[in-house]
Every structure is written in structure tokens, then in C-alpha cells.
Amino acid sequence: MAPNDSAQTNGEATGTVVGRRKAARYIVPFAVAGVAAATIGLVPALADSGDPELPGITAQALIEKIAASDEEQLSGTLKVSTDLGIPSLGGLADSFAPGAGTGSGESSASPDTKLMELTSGTHTLRVAVDGPDKQRLSILGEGSEYSLVHNGDDVWGYDSESNEVYHAQSDGTGRAGGKAEEHKAPEGVPTTPKELAEEALAAVGDTTSVTVGGTTQVAGRDAYKLVIKPKQSGSTIGSVTVAVDASTGVPLKFTLAPSSGGKAAVDAGFTQVDFAKPEASTFTFTPPKGAKVTEADELEAEAAEKGAAKKAQEDLSALEDFKGLDVIGEGWNAVAQIELPGGAGLPAQGSGDVPPQAEQFLDALGDEVTGDFGSGTVFKTRLVNALMTDDGKVFVGAVTEDALVKAADAAK
Known part of the structure; x- marks a missing residue:
């Protein structure tokens, strides 16, 4: 070599x-x-x-x-x-x-x-x-x-x-x-x-x-x-x-x-x-004989007719309640801090506010944690982890669980 x-x-x-x-x-x-x-x-x-x-x-x-x-x-x-x-x-x-x-x-x-x-x-x-x-x-x-x-x-x-x-x-x-x-x-x-x-x-x-x-x-x-x-x-x-x-x-x-x-x-x-x-x-592409062809604008029109477009607009409007994004740390250890609208954390288990399948999915990812910041849940993947505190703050980054807790503590 x-x-x-x-x-x-x-x-x-x-x-x-x-x-x-x-x-x-x-x-x-x-x-x-x-x-x-x-x-x-x-x-x-x-x-x-x-x-x-x-x-x-x-x-x-x-x-x-x-x-x-x-x-x-x-x-x-x-x-x-x-x-x-x-x-x-x-x-x-x-x-x-x-x-x-x-x-x-x-x-x-x-x-x-x-x-x-x-x-x-x-x-x-x-x-x-x-x-x-x-x-x-x-x-x-x-x-x-x-x-x-x-x-x-x-x-x-x-x-x-x-x-x-x-x-x-x-x-x-x-x-x-x-x-x-x-x-x-x-x-x-x-x-x-x-x-x-x-x-x-x-x-x-x-x-x-x-x-x-x-x-x-x-x-x-x-x-x-x-x-x-x-x-x-x-x-x-x-x-x-x-x-x-x-x-x-x-x-x-x-x-x-x-x-x-x-x-x-x-x-x-x-x-x-x-x-x-x-x-x-x-x-070069020509639709095969007998294929069902759907035009993108037809899908848009149908979604608008069913109210999907209106709902999407309402969802976007709700995002305006976010209080912005702050970054804690630098480089590979940077953690983004976001405040959820209304200062609310995750709905309580069994409250009915989350579909059962979604609740099961969140439980599979989440671990309860505590620190100087209070308490919350860490959702983990192999790369990106997120801490959602019970008072409606989210800390997310390509960092370990310990690093997220330290970031949340530092933000208090």
C-alpha cells in the first residue's frame, strides 16, 4: 500500500x-x-x-x-x-x-x-x-x-x-x-x-x-x-x-x-x-398498455376536495406557536432545543389522546429520565436521539442520552 x-x-x-x-x-x-x-x-x-x-x-x-x-x-x-x-x-x-x-x-x-x-x-x-x-x-x-x-x-x-x-x-x-x-x-x-x-x-x-x-x-x-x-x-x-x-x-x-x-x-x-x-x-417512458395512470394534479384536487389541504394548512398554522429553536453546544455535540406549543409534554398513557398503535411505537422507543431539568422521555435511534420533557421542551441531536440530559440541565 x-x-x-x-x-x-x-x-x-x-x-x-x-x-x-x-x-x-x-x-x-x-x-x-x-x-x-x-x-x-x-x-x-x-x-x-x-x-x-x-x-x-x-x-x-x-x-x-x-x-x-x-x-x-x-x-x-x-x-x-x-x-x-x-x-x-x-x-x-x-x-x-x-x-x-x-x-x-x-x-x-x-x-x-x-x-x-x-x-x-x-x-x-x-x-x-x-x-x-x-x-x-x-x-x-x-x-x-x-x-x-x-x-x-x-x-x-x-x-x-x-x-x-x-x-x-x-x-x-x-x-x-x-x-x-x-x-x-x-x-x-x-x-x-x-x-x-x-x-x-x-x-x-x-x-x-x-x-x-x-x-x-x-x-x-x-x-x-x-x-x-x-x-x-x-x-x-x-x-x-x-x-x-x-x-x-x-x-x-x-x-x-x-x-x-x-x-x-x-x-x-x-x-x-x-x-x-x-x-x-x-x-424515455411510455405507460404500458392497461396501466392505470394517475396525474399528480388530480391527486391534489381530490385531496383538496376532501379537506386534506385545509387540514395541512391548519397543521402548519399550529407550528407558528413554536417559540423558535436554540442550539446548545457545538459541532457533533450540538443539541437543538424546541419549546412545544402550550408547554405540554407527551399525553399520559391511556389518555386516549394518542392512537394505541402510536402509543405502542412511542413506548418501544422511549425511556423515562430525570435530571435537574425535571423529568421526561428519551426517544432513541442508533443516530438521532430526542428528549421530551414533561413541561413541553424538546432536546434533539446526534448525541447520547447522557448528553441530552446534560443539555437539558444546562438550559434550566
Whole structure:
């Protein structure tokens, strides 16, 4: 293995990344990971034939290589997996689904519904990109396939299992007559390894260590490993590793390891990738014969008729009662403090204010805690934890339970 020139970096690297994100144009504009992320433990299926011999490179130079990458065409296959430690929602997910209980006829091919499946488990995807206006993402199932195709002003979703088609179209001015823009590029949602890497690099600062951790092979291509770690204790994030293509600077694999150990919480990587221009026919879609086609604006009109739009507006109005967001701490240990409307905490168990399924879900996540702040409940995943106090305050961050309690105590 070639010598690895490691380097610590600080906030100056952030400016490099933010200022030179030319490659962001080519990223598949669909959420292949939830929240995370954006919003993913990957079953090791990536080509790996040993660590290649590559010239030494500093962390700063590798960050600049990512920022300078300008590949606008690619196609390939990814394996994406999420393990956030969240219990199965079961029937609760159905009750929160768009149109649930309204008989709205929500299409099974709607991206809003289908892409949520990527927030847990392991999935195989095929992607193709030809600049900012042509992308295709397919989720491969057992004997079925879901495809999301963006071509100019049109976005098509097709679910082969139900033979249903979803169609959204913009008005050509950037305004979506049928939510086309909404499904073209969801803001704030990391997608491919490239976008996930940029989200991580944006957090680089004095509280972060960034080094080059050797070399690897991903999808048969030589790559450097950029390793990002918090210097502080108390974070639920142990490390972020980005495999960067040695030739193009394009991130090929992204792995987020929790500080608690075990398999990765977020891992997305190519098993096959080609930087040649995809065939134009890749982005052409015609609804199959006999398929049910649902227009996005039809769904909007039906939801408005049933009062769903009015309810959504009322819910947004209720958010105006929030007293803002304060941040306690810095870097990886930053905790956001929010005051709930009316200063009310969780409804009492068995009060009837929460559906039984929701109560069961909250109980599966929550632990009662006490401190100088009083008492409350901590809701835990492998990455993001939240403390809701009995007097209506919420403390949330990618930090441990102890760190949340300390933040709440400090806020008193």
C-alpha cells in the first residue's frame, strides 16, 4: 500500500467544498435514502480485490478532488441499506400514509409513497444520469420493479407490481403544475454517495478530524478512503468513511458507523458504475398498455376536495406557536432545543389522546429520565436521539442520552 498522507483539517476545508460543488449537478435527484437522508449496514457485495497502490494524497487535496469532480453522466447499480434501530411501524405507517383513511386513491406509483421504503432494510437500485434534466432510478424487488424517470419537464413513476403509473409535469417555468419540481430534486435529502459525502464535509470544522485512511476498490475501481471523525465524545456518530474514485474524484461509497459499534447505520455504494453517456432511450417512458395512470394534479384536487389541504394548512398554522429553536453546544455535540406549543409534554398513557398503535411505537422507543431539568422521555435511534420533557421542551441531536440530559440541565 502506498504511504497515506493524513491530515487534520478545519473550517477552511468547508469553504472549499461549499464553494466548488460543480459536481452536484449530476447527482440523481431522487431520495435513495431517507432522512437522513438525508437522510443506510450494507451487506458486503462490492468488488474488493485488495488495497490498490496509489500515490499519496492529503486529506485537503482529496476534499478538493471531490469538489472539483464534474462528471455529469453515469450509470450503475447500487446497494443501499439503512439500520437506524427504529422499530417496525407496522400498521402505524399505513395510518400516516398520504390519503390514509380518506379513500383518496393515492397511486402506489407515487414517489412520496414508494421512496419511503428506502428508509429501512437493504435495497438494490439501478441509476442513470445524463446532466441535470435526465435521471432514472429503479428499485429492484423480487419479481417487480419500481422506476422513477425524470426527463425534462416530466417525472414518471411506475410500479410494475400494481401496473400503476404516476405522472407529474412542470409548467416550463420551474413552477410545478403537478409537483414535478418537488420530485425532481428534494432539497436537503442526501441521495447518492456523492451527495451524502458533501453533507458530511459541510460539517467539517475545529471539532472534526479528517484523514486519509488508505485505499480500497469499489465496483472494480481504485479509490481513496476519506475518514471523518468527531473529536468530541458524546456523539452517536463514530465515523464517516467516503471511498473516493482515484480517477474522477466521484464518491463511490459512503459509510456511517455509529459510536455504539455494530454494523453501519448508513451505507450506500456502487457495485457497478460506468461514466459513459447513457443511451437516450433510458430516459424515455411510455405507460404500458392497461396501466392505470394517475396525474399528480388530480391527486391534489381530490385531496383538496376532501379537506386534506385545509387540514395541512391548519397543521402548519399550529407550528407558528413554536417559540423558535436554540442550539446548545457545538459541532457533533450540538443539541437543538424546541419549546412545544402550550408547554405540554407527551399525553399520559391511556389518555386516549394518542392512537394505541402510536402509543405502542412511542413506548418501544422511549425511556423515562430525570435530571435537574425535571423529568421526561428519551426517544432513541442508533443516530438521532430526542428528549421530551414533561413541561413541553424538546432536546434533539446526534448525541447520547447522557448528553441530552446534560443539555437539558444546562438550559434550566
